[in-house]
Amino acid sequence: MADTPAATRWAGVPAERRRDERREMLVRAAYALFGAEGEAGLTVRAVCRAAELHTRYFYESFTDTAGLLAAVYDQQATALAEVLARAVDTAGPRPEARTRAGIRAVLGFISDDPRRGRVLFAAARGNEILAARRRAAQTALLDAVLAMSRVADPGPPAVIAATMFTGAMNELAQQWADGRLGDDLDTVTDTAVALSLALHDTAARALR
Numbered sequence: 001m002a003d004t005p006a007a008t009r010w011a012g013v014p015a016e017r018r019r020d021e022r023r024e025m026l027v028r029a030a031y032a033l034f035g036a037e038g039e040a041g042l043t044v045r046a047v048c049r050a051a052e053l054h055t056r057y058f059y060e061s062f063t064d065t066a067g068l069l070a071a072v073y074d075q076q077a078t079a080l081a082e083v084l085a086r087a088v089d090t091a092g093p094r095p096e097a098r099t100r101a102g103i104r105a106v107l108g109f110i111s112d113d114p115r116r117g118r119v120l121f122a123a124a125r126g127n128e129i130l131a132a133r134r135r136a137a138q139t140a141l142l143d144a145v146l147a148m149s150r151v152a153d154p155g156p157p158a159v160i161a162a163t164m165f166t167g168a169m170n171e172l173a174q175q176w177a178d179g180r181l182g183d184d185l186d187t188v189t190d191t192a193v194a195l196s197l198a199l200h201d202t203a204a205r206a207l208r
Helices: 004-009 015-037 044-051 055-060 065-089 095-112 114-122 128-149 156-177 185-207
Strands: none
Touching: 015 044, 015 055, 015 065, 015 114, 044 055, 044 065, 065 095, 065 114, 065 128, 095 114, 095 156, 095 185, 114 156, 128 156, 156 185
16 A cells, blocks of 8 residues: 555654554454455554555554454444443432333444444354453443442342343343344343343242
8 A cells, every 4th residue: 555645644743642543443344344355354464455544554553453342342342331321320329220221322333334333243152252242341331230239248149149140231232232032122122121120020039
C-alpha cells in the first residue's frame, strides 16, 4: 500500500496522537471485518486494506491479530457496560424494573448492531483471548448481581442463584445474537424477566 497518503494525512500531528488515531482506525476496520466474516476474515493484510493503512502501522499497536481482536472485544464490552449501567441506574430500586431494564439493554444493544453480538457472544468461541475476556466479563456481572442483591454476607444460596442468573444471561444473549430466539424483543424480554424473578424468589426463600 502506498505510504504517501498516510504521511500527508498526519503532517503536523503529534506522534502519540498519530499512533492513537491509527490504532482506532485498525480497531474499527477489524470490527467491521470480524462482524461480517468472523475470525477467518481478520488478517493483517485485510485489516490494513480496510483501514487504508500500510501494514507496518499494524505492528506499532499490535503484535498479532489476536491482540487486535482483544481490542475490538474490549471496545464493545466497555460500550455494553456503559449502556447496561445507565439502563439499570435509571430503572429505579424495584428488582423487577432493574431486571427488565438490564435484560432489555443487553438484547437491545445486540439488536442495534448485530456485529456486537458476534464479537461479544457468538463468534470465535474457541479463541483463548476472547474466552478469557468472556469469563472475566461473566465474573464481573456475577459480582454486580451480588452487589445489587444487597445481601451483606452472601452465602452459597445467593452465590448459586447469582451464578445461575449470569450464566443464563450469557446464554440468552448468545442465542439472541445467533437469531435462535426470533426477533420479538418484547416477548423475549418478558419471558426472561418472569423466569429471572422466579429464580430470585426461590433464592430469597432459600436465604430465609
